[in-house]
Amino acid sequence: MKRENGSHRLASILDSEKWSGVSIPILSIVLSLVTASVMLLILGKNPLVAFLSFLQGSGFVPKGSYGGGSGMLTDFFTFLNVLAPMLLASLGFIVAFRAGLFNIGISGQMMAAGFLATALIGYSGLDAWLAKPLVILIGMIAGGLLGAFVGFLKYRFNIHEVVSTIMLNYIISYLTGFFINTKFADSLTRSMKICSPASRLTWMNLQIGGVKCNVPLGIVLAIAAAFAVKFLFDKTVFGFELRAVGRNPVCAKYTGIKVGRRIVVSLMLSGMLAGLAGVTYYCGYYNTIVPKSLCSMGYDAIAVALLGNSSPIGCIFASILITIFQNGSNYMSSTLGVAKEIASLITGILLLFSACGGYFRYLAHRRLETALDREAAAQKAAQAPAAETSAAQPPEASDGRTSSEKEEQ
Amino acid sequence: MENVLIDGLSFAAPLFIMAMGGIYSEKSGVTNLAVEGFQGFGAFIGALVAVLLMPSMGDGSQAVIYIAMLAAAVGGGVYACIHGLLCVKFRANQVISGVVVNILAVALTTFLTSAVNKALTGGQSSNKFILGVSSRFTVPGISRIPVLGALFRDMYPFEIIIAVIAVAVWYLMYKTRFGMRLRACGENPQAVDAAGGNVDRTRFLAVMISGALSGVGGICYAYSISANFSPNSYMGYGYLAIAAMIFGNWNIPSTAAVCLFFGLAKSGGYQLCLSMGLSSNYSDLFMMLPYILTLLLLTFFSKKNHPPKAAGEAYDAGKR
Numbered sequence: 001m002k003r004e005n006g007s008h009r010l011a012s013i014l015d016s017e018k019w020s021g022v023s024i025p026i027l028s029i030v031l032s033l034v035t036a037s038v039m040l041l042i043l044g045k046n047p048l049v050a051f052l053s054f055l056q057g058s059g060f061v062p063k064g065s066y067g068g069g070s071g072m073l074t075d076f077f078t079f080l081n082v083l084a085p086m087l088l089a090s091l092g093f094i095v096a097f098r099a100g101l102f103n104i105g106i107s108g109q110m111m112a113a114g115f116l117a118t119a120l121i122g123y124s125g126l127d128a129w130l131a132k133p134l135v136i137l138i139g140m141i142a143g144g145l146l147g148a149f150v151g152f153l154k155y156r157f158n159i160h161e162v163v164s165t166i167m168l169n170y171i172i173s174y175l176t177g178f179f180i181n182t183k184f185a186d187s188l189t190r191s192m193k194i195c196s197p198a199s200r201l202t203w204m205n206l207q208i209g210g211v212k213c214n215v216p217l218g219i220v221l222a223i224a225a226a227f228a229v230k231f232l233f234d235k236t237v238f239g240f241e242l243r244a245v246g247r248n249p250v251c252a253k254y255t256g257i258k259v260g261r262r263i264v265v266s267l268m269l270s271g272m273l274a275g276l277a278g279v280t281y282y283c284g285y286y287n288t289i290v291p292k293s294l295c296s297m298g299y300d301a302i303a304v305a306l307l308g309n310s311s312p313i314g315c316i317f318a319s320i321l322i323t324i325f326q327n328g329s330n331y332m333s334s335t336l337g338v339a340k341e342i343a344s345l346i347t348g349i350l351l352l353f354s355a356c357g358g359y360f361r362y363l364a365h366r367r368l369e370t371a372l373d374r375e376a377a378a379q380k381a382a383q384a385p386a387a388e389t390s391a392a393q394p395p396e397a398s399d400g401r402t403s404s405e406k407e408e409q
Numbered sequence: 410m411e412n413v414l415i416d417g418l419s420f421a422a423p424l425f426i427m428a429m430g431g432i433y434s435e436k437s438g439v440t441n442l443a444v445e446g447f448q449g450f451g452a453f454i455g456a457l458v459a460v461l462l463m464p465s466m467g468d469g470s471q472a473v474i475y476i477a478m479l480a481a482a483v484g485g486g487v488y489a490c491i492h493g494l495l496c497v498k499f500r501a502n503q504v505i506s507g508v509v510v511n512i513l514a515v516a517l518t519t520f521l522t523s524a525v526n527k528a529l530t531g532g533q534s535s536n537k538f539i540l541g542v543s544s545r546f547t548v549p550g551i552s553r554i555p556v557l558g559a560l561f562r563d564m565y566p567f568e569i570i571i572a573v574i575a576v577a578v579w580y581l582m583y584k585t586r587f588g589m590r591l592r593a594c595g596e597n598p599q600a601v602d603a604a605g606g607n608v609d610r611t612r613f614l615a616v617m618i619s620g621a622l623s624g625v626g627g628i629c630y631a632y633s634i635s636a637n638f639s640p641n642s643y644m645g646y647g648y649l650a651i652a653a654m655i656f657g658n659w660n661i662p663s664t665a666a667v668c669l670f671f672g673l674a675k676s677g678g679y680q681l682c683l684s685m686g687l688s689s690n691y692s693d694l695f696m697m698l699p700y701i702l703t704l705l706l707l708t709f710f711s712k713k714n715h716p717p718k719a720a721g722e723a724y725d726a727g728k729r
Contacts, residue, residue, distance in 0.1 A: 026474075062434070087690040104442075104508070152706070153704070153707075157707065157708040157711050157712065158711045158712050158714070159704070159707045159708065159711045159712075160655065162442065162504065162649065162651075163652050163655055163707065164704060164707070166645070166648040166649075166651075166652065167652065167701075167703050167704050168700075168704075169645075170645065170696075170697065170700045171697050171700050171701060171704075174693045174694070174696050174697045174700075175693075175694075175697060177693045178690060178691070178693040178694050181693065182690050182691045251461050269471060276440050292693070296515075296654045298543040299508065299511070299512055300512075301671075302512075303512065304507070306463050306505060306509075339514060339520055339524065339527075341519045341520040341523065341536075342520055344512075344515070344516035344519070344520075345513075345516040345517060345520050348509070348512050348513035348516040348517065349513070351507055351512060351513065352491070352495075352507075353500070355495055355499075355501040355505055355509045356495065356499045356501060358499070358500060358501060358502075359498075359499035359500060359501065362500070399434075406724065
């Protein structure tokens, strides 16, 4: 009986309007951590040590030993360097997703923004106070234009955004690859020449607390962007209209919302955030572009958005979690000897469970409803002996009750 | 010119079978962005079987290829169950499910490839399965026809297999009761339910067929163009197949034409680059050709497209 109460409470937490946005992702995380633990156990490793080393690799928990000049803060700032583009990219995804659009082209938009910013500003020799804002501006413009183009194709020619963004990903990848190989290639590494420290969005090797840290500017932008997106959706008419278009475009059209324009603008905003992610990735964390290899972050961002329940604040937490796995995988791999690909595998499993989130809620909902039915039936059964005519009803109801109770035990 | 046709066809055939996989799933009402993941996982299983068999059957043995193709079909079909479960049973968003399945496929196969390699070689972990290249053959007689005869020269055996599968698959979809039910599930699932069909089961089967077909496409690429299986096998051809499907208006014969067009554009661009004597850097520009052409042509044809009406929604018996 006690156990039934527990699962009943769990079901009501999962189904409640207020908590399901938090409880269902947490359930997905717990389930995927359990799955990952099982996998690690099969491989003969201690899952707890593995998870600890993910955290150590990301600078949340001190490691056993550090190289000269580096420390926990070094790792933590590296983690922030990866976190910033991840968060921005996932915000880019949800801006379009809330309006019912799938921006699969985040990787391409990131690359285009990073390439243009590096090519135009990265080698210019401008001062830092001018170069950094320009890099950000160019990234946003490049991404925004690409996004708007996708929106225009959808609105004017009815081309599904998934197809056009995929095509654009390839076009961008080959086009930038061509220019990098012919014009901007570093003769040694064959990737794009690095951009100047003045235009780079990460301050390298700053001394903080006696250790060298790479301090990213992007993380400030990313957190600010998260709150800006939250404000946009929660407090502005425009955000409301975007959500209306996402929920039901036909209905939105009848209420007088210009659906076509909203589509273009939401994809443009999405592209701008992706462009911002691109410059923080390619001109901040990474500082170079390997030709013709789109980063997987554009797809991981979808995972983050999904796990974060497509809410901006949820995205902050989800991106922290996924970045811990991605960023900590190197250290985990070196300490435990498990291939670091397991990090992407955990992300994949996490995604799988998150995608089932709706089903978990449905199950919880159904459970609550059967519980309600049972209660009603029990009440009826209690009242029934008074009424003579309902001879068939009570045994049936009480029978149902006992059998389901047996199920519980 | 001849090389354009030969290479074009050998690129188009696997693309076509993947696109058919996409058609099966979407015609039954399940949006399928997961073709990329299906083909990758199918190719992984095929390559795994090939690598395991090669020592006992000899490296050059062509029989390995056919067994690998069969394994790839099974592997793709089984892996597609994830997409089927998510979309049909768990009612997840189908586009998201597709993306999830793709990400998981890349992660899973990369991880498993290095794990298996480590186990096979004893310590050395490489993320590649080295495969051979399928042998080619020339059809005697027809291949002497000027120009078009090149289509029958230096063929991979899988091109014939794919052609046979294509006919069978077309027959299954348009001439059998199952095929009719399948198409009806994508247009009006309520009607299928009323007529006594099982919508969920039909859709699930369709997704599995989709996975099997895509898996065959994946192993064909692994055995011809790349000659190995590695994370680089995810070259995005699955997405290209989806574009071909949409461009071909979810119709098998027109999708075949589109795939051929993609293949010819790709090999044509490459040969053009070679014949103009440009450096290899310029080949990148020509590689963009199929994608730009797709976008351009879609602007003309997209308005007339008729995607399956019920695609993208889980079947809800209570809905009107």
